[in-house]
Amino acid sequence: MDTLQRLSENMQKGNADQVARLTQQAIDEGCEPKTILDDALVGGMAVVGEKFKKHEIFLPHVLLAAKAMHAGMDLLKPLLVKDGIPTIGKVVTGTVQGDLHDIGKNLVGIMLKGAGFDVIDLGRDVSPEKFLDAAVSEKANVIGMSALLTTTMPVMKKVIALAHERNVRNQLKFIVGGAPMSKEYAQEIGADAYCYDAVSAVESVKRFMGAH
Amino acid sequence: MRRVIDISAEQIAPTVEELLNQQGVPPGAVHDEPTLRAAREAIALWGHLSQPMGIFAEIAIHDFAQVYIGDGRNEPETPLPNIYQRADALALFAVTVGHDIEQEIRRLFETNEFPLGAMLDAAASVSAENAADIVQDKVQKHLSVIGRWDRSKGIMPFSPGYCGWHVSGQRALFDTLHPEEIGIELSDSYLMQPLKSISGLLVAGPRDIFQFDDDFPFCSECATHSCRERIMSIIENQPKADTRWE
Numbered sequence A: 001m002d003t004l005q006r007l008s009e010n011m012q013k014g015n016a017d018q019v020a021r022l023t024q025q026a027i028d029e030g031c032e033p034k035t036i037l038d039d040a041l042v043g044g045m046a047v048v049g050e051k052f053k054k055h056e057i058f059l060p061h062v063l064l065a066a067k068a069m070h071a072g073m074d075l076l077k078p079l080l081v082k083d084g085i086p087t088i089g090k091v092v093t094g095t096v097q098g099d100l101h102d103i104g105k106n107l108v109g110i111m112l113k114g115a116g117f118d119v120i121d122l123g124r125d126v127s128p129e130k131f132l133d134a135a136v137s138e139k140a141n142v143i144g145m146s147a148l149l150t151t152t153m154p155v156m157k158k159v160i161a162l163a164h165e166r167n168v169r170n171q172l173k174f175i176v177g178g179a180p181m182s183k184e185y186a187q188e189i190g191a192d193a194y195c196y197d198a199v200s201a202v203e204s205v206k207r208f209m210g211a212h
Numbered sequence B: 001m002r003r004v005i006d007i008s009a010e011q012i013a014p015t016v017e018e019l020l021n022q023q024g025v026p027p028g029a030v031h032d033e034p035t036l037r038a039a040r041e042a043i044a045l046w047g048h049l050s051q052p053m054g055i056f057a058e059i060a061i062h063d064f065a066q067v068y069i070g071d072g073r074n075e076p077e078t079p080l081p082n083i084y085q086r087a088d089a090l091a092l093f094a095v096t097v098g099h100d101i102e103q104e105i106r107r108l109f110e111t112n113e114f115p116l117g118a119m120l121d122a123a124a125s126v127s128a129e130n131a132a133d134i135v136q137d138k139v140q141k142h143l144s145v146i147g148r149w150d151r152s153k154g155i156m157p158f159s160p161g162y163c164g165w166h167v168s169g170q171r172a173l174f175d176t177l178h179p180e181e182i183g184i185e186l187s188d189s190y191l192m193q194p195l196k197s198i199s200g201l202l203v204a205g206p207r208d209i210f211q212f213d214d215d216f217p218f219c220s221e222c223a224t225h226s227c228r229e230r231i232m233s234i235i236e237n238q239p240k241a242d243t244r245w246e
């Protein structure tokens, strides 16, 4: 079994130490960082995501794999930056102003990173201005907003309205999610997709970026 | 009667099964060793970090009627008025497991310790619910002592944000109960801090007052319909042989 295959399998099992060791081994063997990332890590996380979707594995296992992936990413990231490899897409995420729930938003970020996207996490209690400023300065493709209370959901509408006001709505896609959200509400506020969970968030962003 | 309750961590400690269940793992699923290790580690960490506290205050039916109106944003028809108006006793309550645990959860996610972070988050959520159960027990005991509750009766919690009681109802609840005394603050967006906190009303009274059908318009948006189970447990639970509260 070659190094990349073993790397992918160890990542899927959540063996972080082995992932760090095998990533270094693959680098030492002269493998392109982008190939290691795409074939072993992102490829491995795609398998994990698929199993999660089919309820063959559950959240704790996905998170073990994600932690293992980061052990490899930590070694690859400087090399990818040095090689000037562009990411397949950039997503700015945050929990909207007035809301401090962030576990769901964190899980979405973890899964997006697992799919190879660059994620700029603005944290919690994020104002419409902060979302837009970050998306523009980071040249992001997507803004992902999370809200867990009906009282904070309306902030999402304000963010999209501000994007119109600043004439950047056409450059950005908006995904929204969180327990009290619905497809109807997402449509009503003019978002591009309502994401029921982290897997559907990845699917939406992939669709927007034309990646499969 | 208003009382602050110092809850001990042992009383509300979550189990490994509860942690996994909270994260969507179905009962009976086989767990690998790293998952179990993370769960056990989270429970140990939770034991060091949780600072559970509770508070309750009895409230008269006519006073609660004002609290329930709140900012006037409740659904037009809700089950609670028909229940609390027939109650023998009512008590507002709030519980929290404190700030420290929340900070640690955030730190774990920021340092890529996702499995442990998610386990600790689940532990905090489960233990907050367990803390609410402890307060319910205390209220039940208090009502028994003063002769307003016996084993033929039931007691059930209701919270703003559920069953048509708008989440903004927490403002009036806070203005009456003052959970600030146990470190809980309510923001303008009706979010409690620490996050792992619960507020609500405990209703004590004849078992049959708790019965209602889940056919209100808002019930179609409810993912769990957990009211069914709660009502069943009150209706079906025959008075226990023990006399714990008497």
Ligand code: B1M
Binding pocket: A093, A094, A101, A103, A104, A105, A107, A108, A143, A144, A145, A146, A147, A148, A149, A150, A151, A175, A176, A177, A178, A179, A180, A195, A196, A197, A198, A199, A201, B125, B128, B129, B159, B160, B161, B162, B167, B170, B190, B191, B192, B193, B194, B195, B196, B197, B198, B199, B200, B222, B223
């Ligand atoms: C960017 O793109 C995207 C894409 C997808 C995105 C996304 C962004 N963001 C999320 N997603 C999606 O993907 C994620 C991963 O799959 C998911 O993220 P979630 O964040 O939803 O999922 C997390 C990973 C796990 N989910 C959670 O952690 C929340 C689960 C539920 C059951 C829940 C829990 C556990 C808790 N709660 Co409460 N709680 C509920 C929740 C109901 C539910 N079914 O979701 C909700 C959020 N709570 C509610 C309420 C009312 C409350 N809670 C309260 C308390 C609690 C507990 C302490 C018991 C506990 C922990 C709270 C916490 N979050 O830390 C109170 C408030 C607490 C506070 N601090 O203010 C209290 C106000 C009750 C009270 N009066 O005490 C409701 C809000 C309703 C409303 N009107 O706004 C609620 C929807 C339950 C309900 N009624 O159905 C998806 O939503």
